[in-house]
Amino acid sequence: MKQSAENQRIVITGVGLTAPGASNLTDFRANLLAGKSGISTIDLRYMGVYPAGICEFAETRYRKKRENNRGTRGGCIGVYCANEAINDAGITFSEYDRAATGVYIGLTEHGTVETENEVYNIGQFNYDVDYWTHHHNPRTVLNNPAGEITMNLGITGPHYAIGAACAAGNAALIQGMQMLRLGEVDLALCGGISECVGSFGIFASFRSQGALAEHVDPAKASRPFDRERNGIVISEGGCVFTLERLDRALERGAKIYGEITGYGMNSDAKDFVLPYGPRQRQCMEMALKRAGLAPGDITILNAHATGTMQGDIEECKAIGETFAGCTNTWINNTKSSIGHAMGAAGVLELAGNLPSFTDHLVHPTINLDNLDPECARPGLVANTPQELERVEAILNNSFGMLGINSVVIVERFVAN
Amino acid sequence: MTRDEIKDVILEIIADIDEEADFNNLDADAPLRDQLDLDSMDFLDIVMELRKRYKLQIAEEEYPQLATLTSCVNFLEPKLQGI
Numbered sequence: 001m002k003q004s005a006e007n008q009r010i011v012i013t014g015v016g017l018t019a020p021g022a023s024n025l026t027d028f029r030a031n032l033l034a035g036k037s038g039i040s041t042i043d044l045r046y047m048g049v050y051p052a053g054i055c056e057f058a059e060t061r062y063r064k065k066r067e068n069n070r071g072t073r074g075g076c077i078g079v080y081c082a083n084e085a086i087n088d089a090g091i092t093f094s095e096y097d098r099a100a101t102g103v104y105i106g107l108t109e110h111g112t113v114e115t116e117n118e119v120y121n122i123g124q125f126n127y128d129v130d131y132w133t134h135h136h137n138p139r140t141v142l143n144n145p146a147g148e149i150t151m152n153l154g155i156t157g158p159h160y161a162i163g164a165a166c167a168a169g170n171a172a173l174i175q176g177m178q179m180l181r182l183g184e185v186d187l188a189l190c191g192g193i194s195e196c197v198g199s200f201g202i203f204a205s206f207r208s209q210g211a212l213a214e215h216v217d218p219a220k221a222s223r224p225f226d227r228e229r230n231g232i233v234i235s236e237g238g239c240v241f242t243l244e245r246l247d248r249a250l251e252r253g254a255k256i257y258g259e260i261t262g263y264g265m266n267s268d269a270k271d272f273v274l275p276y277g278p279r280q281r282q283c284m285e286m287a288l289k290r291a292g293l294a295p296g297d298i299t300i301l302n303a304h305a306t307g308t309m310q311g312d313i314e315e316c317k318a319i320g321e322t323f324a325g326c327t328n329t330w331i332n333n334t335k336s337s338i339g340h341a342m343g344a345a346g347v348l349e350l351a352g353n354l355p356s357f358t359d360h361l362v363h364p365t366i367n368l369d370n371l372d373p374e375c376a377r378p379g380l381v382a383n384t385p386q387e388l389e390r391v392e393a394i395l396n397n398s399f400g401m402l403g404i405n406s407v408v409i410v411e412r413f414v415a416n
Numbered sequence: 417m418t419r420d421e422i423k424d425v426i427l428e429i430i431a432d433i434d435e436e437a438d439f440n441n442l443d444a445d446a447p448l449r450d451q452l453d454l455d456s457m458d459f460l461d462i463v464m465e466l467r468k469r470y471k472l473q474i475a476e477e478e479y480p481q482l483a484t485l486t487s488c489v490n491f492l493e494p495k496l497q498g499i
Contacts, residue, residue, distance in 0.1 A: 066434045131468065134460045
């Protein structure tokens, strides 16, 4: 990709995020390097208390409480992240036309929280649908978080959601990149959002599946690759990137976090929930090929692993086969610190790794007290950061239900 | 409910919708929408809140009765008698 014309090279120039335990990239990075868990607990109706990742951020920094009340939690997270990304990128919309700006937001699901709340609400009125809120439809349409961002920022270009289960964050990043390359937009705000901690149904479904993490210490509940892992810690969160074509980014002197050089997406075509390593491997290989890289060129691999018994092993098999003999590839897992932020997972985890290009550190997989031999891979960074001379490329895995796989590769930016 | 109590209920509901609503110079006989930052969805919120609180069913053709504070009170006074 680096051989491409500068108007085909796509760079990340701004990051806005909220994650369990941090509401900006600096704090997020500090937590990851310190091995600090952002996981606490939530007490949900019908469910009781479970480990969960909750975000605390300045909810009224960019819009009023009244607008937050009218919209959704996802919209509130999105508006915060989008504004933070634009500010971080130094974009004032004097250099970009709002009509040539696209908003592409990845979602695992949306509307579950609002629907559950309304069913509960009319339950207080003997299920009389006269009490069903008129806000239900605008809150639950799939483009809701992206649309709330456009209304807040006055962006009149396209906005829509990318529904790709837990691969959605990466998928939105890929979409934004493609739209920039096609010249459909000049600036892309893309990322992922999840508000799913508000849904008892999502917790209950994972529990019914035997895939919901439990632990007396919530900070220890998310433990991918560990023998004692017992499922997913559900988190809310959001991350929005500003993507620009390199020529325009250079023209305005933008700070460049990295260049997206490779990506891959494919489908298992096998099972509703079980992952499939061979297809994950093909997806990683597809991304490497697009980037023009060999596996050994990847410095950091952020594993998708969620802490389920089977899923972690399946991904580790795929990684082991793809990266066999790669002695300079380091593997970490960000969910161990922040849980599984669903549609936001891919982009949040990528964001957490981006500072490694400048601090030369690989943040660790935490809670790895007793490594599962089936997950043991050379280069797995456990519990303490790994210092390197240089980080050249990050490969970010993100997989989801119904067998959707996504991989994004970001390289350290080097001008021609 | 007295007329004053009804007025207070309406203002309380509006304040719940918009905590920044300023009632200091509110003209009770002028349309609320011209004086406060309210849109059609907000009016539906008022209707819903009245339904939840007092089981009032307000038909769509009656919505214009809620245009001003005074017209609200006039409209609601007979419906809230005995509450």
